[in-house]
Amino acid sequence: xxxxxxxxxxxxxxxxxxxxxxxxxxxxxxxxxxxxxxxxxxxxxxxxxxxxxxxxxxxxxxxxxxxxxxxxxxxxxxxxxxxxxxxxxxxxxxxxxxxxxxxxxxxxxxxxxxxxxxxxxxxxxxxxxxxxxxxxxxxxxxxxxxxxxxxxxxxxxxxxxxxxxxxxxxxxxxxxxxxxxxxxxxxxxxxxxxxxxxxxxxxxxxxxxxxxxxxxxxxxxxxxxxxxxxxxxxxxxxxxxxxxxxxxxxxxxxxxxxxxxxxxxxxxxxx
Numbered sequence: 001x002x003x004x005x006x007x008x009x010x011x012x013x014x015x016x017x018x019x020x021x022x023x024x025x026x027x028x029x030x031x032x033x034x035x036x037x038x039x040x041x042x043x044x045x046x047x048x049x050x051x052x053x054x055x056x057x058x059x060x061x062x063x064x065x066x067x068x069x070x071x072x073x074x075x076x077x078x079x080x081x082x083x084x085x086x087x088x089x090x091x092x093x094x095x096x097x098x099x100x101x102x103x104x105x106x107x108x109x110x111x112x113x114x115x116x117x118x119x120x121x122x123x124x125x126x127x128x129x130x131x132x133x134x135x136x137x138x139x140x141x142x143x144x145x146x147x148x149x150x151x152x153x154x155x156x157x158x159x160x161x162x163x164x165x166x167x168x169x170x171x172x173x174x175x176x177x178x179x180x181x182x183x184x185x186x187x188x189x190x191x192x193x194x195x196x197x198x199x200x201x202x203x204x205x206x207x208x209x210x211x212x213x214x215x216x217x218x219x220x221x222x223x224x225x226x227x228x229x230x231x232x233x234x235x236x237x238x239x240x241x242x243x244x245x246x247x248x249x250x251x252x253x254x255x256x257x258x259x260x261x262x263x264x265x266x267x268x269x270x271x
Contacts, residue, residue, distance in 0.1 A: 006193075011238055011245045019230035021197060022204050026226050029205035033212020053210050056203045063199055064232060071188055071239035078242055078249045081180040086253035088176045089115050092169035093261055098162045103152035105268070107166075110148050111173070112261045114141040118180075119258060120243055121251045131243070135181065142177060145170060187240045196236070200229050 006014060089111060096107035117138040149170050153163050204226050211222070238245040 006237065007187075007241055007244070011234065011241070014237055015230060015234040018197065018233050019227055022200055022226040022230050023223060025201035026204040026208040026222055029208025029210075030212040031208075033209035033214075035212075037213045053203075053206050056199070056206050060199050060203045060229075063196055064229075067188070067192060067196055067236055068232070070192075071236050074183065074186055074188075075239045075247070075249070077183045077186075078180075081176070081183045082249055082251060083253050085118060085173075085176045085180050086257045088169070088172045089118070090257050090260070092166070092173050093264075095162075095166045095169045097264075099152050099166060100156070103148070103155065106148050107145075107152065108261070108265060110141075110144045112258070112265060114138070114145060114173075115254065115258050115261060117141045119251060119254045121255065131185075138177070142174065145173065184242045188236070193233075193237065196233060200233065204229070 009017075093108055093111045093115075096111060097104055099107060117134075120134065149167060153167065156163060204222075207222065207225075235247065238247045241247070242249055
């Protein structure tokens with residue numbers, strides 16, 4: 001099941017949608033429970049309803065905990081991937097400075113241009129088309145790195161440890177690209193999110209049904225509970241928005257790297 005459409009919606013719209021679903025389940029449960037109570041001529045709450053309510057709330061808590069932990073761990077992987085990529089590009093940039101001209105300037109400029117494509121701080125839309133264009137732009141910049149490395153090695157008939165170190169760092173840059181791309185596109189399975197919303201809705205339905213059979217419903221307190229559940233689920237989906245949303249992966253390592261690379265290139269040009 002593809003839920004890309006969910007991540008194309010504003011985060012506030014996702015929050016309103018989930019809140020509406022949960023509150024509708026609550027209200028429906030209360031109305032059905034109230035109708036059953038009136039049909040029986042009074043309160044007929046049974047022990048079975050208490051058992052069902054306790055069980056579904058326990059299940060909801062368990063699923064929420066596991067799902068939150070799952071999305072949080074992937075968020076941490078995305079942060080690590082950004083830092084690892086910044087370190088890899090920075091190391092390759094420094095080692096490229098050991099190459100002879102004109103390969104030194106060529107490699108450093110290509111690495112700098114590639115680093116710019118890895119900065120996603122200016123991306124404001126998360127759709128399949130925007131992600132595809134972002135990846136294509138990055139792949140196009142990356143495709144220039146290896147040919148430049150080959151020219152550097154072939155220009156030196158007696159390539160030694162310096163060239164080997166540069167090639168190793170370039171390989172790391174290329175490899176970490178796939179790691180970061182995978183971590184960014186690895187999302188919560190749609191079936192898990194649907195199951196979570198269904199369990200939350202069912203729990204609120206049983207809670208509303210239970211209070212309806214008792215003939216009382218403190219709407220603001222139960223509505224507050226529903227809104228808290230909706231907020232937690234919204235945060236879970238927000239962890240799966242690496243380009244937009246309220247919870248963002250810090251891109252500062254890439255930003256700082258680009259600034260340092262620009263400063264180095266500017267200083268070399270002055271010299």
